[in-house]
Amino acid sequence: MGWGEIISSQLLIEALSLPAASLPAVLFTAAALAAGxxxxxxxxxxxxxxxxxxxxxxxxxxxxxxxxxxxxxLFRMLSKEYGPIYRFHMGRQPLxxxxxAELCKEVGIKKFKSIPxxxxxxxxxxSPIHNKxxxxxx
Numbered sequence: 001m002g003w004g005e006i007i008s009s010q011l012l013i014e015a016l017s018l019p020a021a022s023l024p025a026v027l028f029t030a031a032a033l034a035a036g037x038x039x040x041x042x043x044x045x046x047x048x049x050x051x052x053x054x055x056x057x058x059x060x061x062x063x064x065x066x067x068x069x070x071x072x073x074l075f076r077m078l079s080k081e082y083g084p085i086y087r088f089h090m091g092r093q094p095l096x097x098x099x100x101a102e103l104c105k106e107v108g109i110k111k112f113k114s115i116p117x118x119x120x121x122x123x124x125x126x127s128p129i130h131n132k133x134x135x136x137x138x
Contacts, residue, residue: 042092049094054078054087062089075099 042059055078057063067074078086079099088095098104 045092046087046089046094049087049096052085052087052096053082054089055082057089057094060092062091062093064091 046057055063055066058065063074070077075088075097076099078088078097084098084100084103086097086099088097098107
């Protein structure tokens with residue numbers, strides 16, 4: 001190793017070392033980036049169904065507090081307020097609900113292959129009973 005390599009490695013070490021005053025700025029930047037990544041991670045699924053009408057979902061829990069408050073009658077209430085097609089967030093997972101029998105028939109039989117994302121919601125994924133349903137087949 002020559003003198004030029006030693007000097008350049010010392011300059012590199014000095015350039016990378018930060019003064020103590022900039023440590024809070026680096027920590028703040030790292031925290032802001034982590035918070036931004038966290039927000040994007042939870043917002044991306046709902047971005048895909050943003051044009052489907054429905055109530056505003058809470059972060060992390062979605063519409064589950066509404067479901068606890070109103071019970072199964074919530075879906076009837078949402079269909080009266082937002083129409084026969086609306087969105088419901090089960091935690092982070094957005095679901096597009098179809099509340100009309102004729103529309104269900106059209107979506108389930110006629111337009112089934114044209115639906116690009118028929119992903120299984122996380123709470124249903126582990127259930128052996130629900131994995132054999134029409135909408136969760138590939």
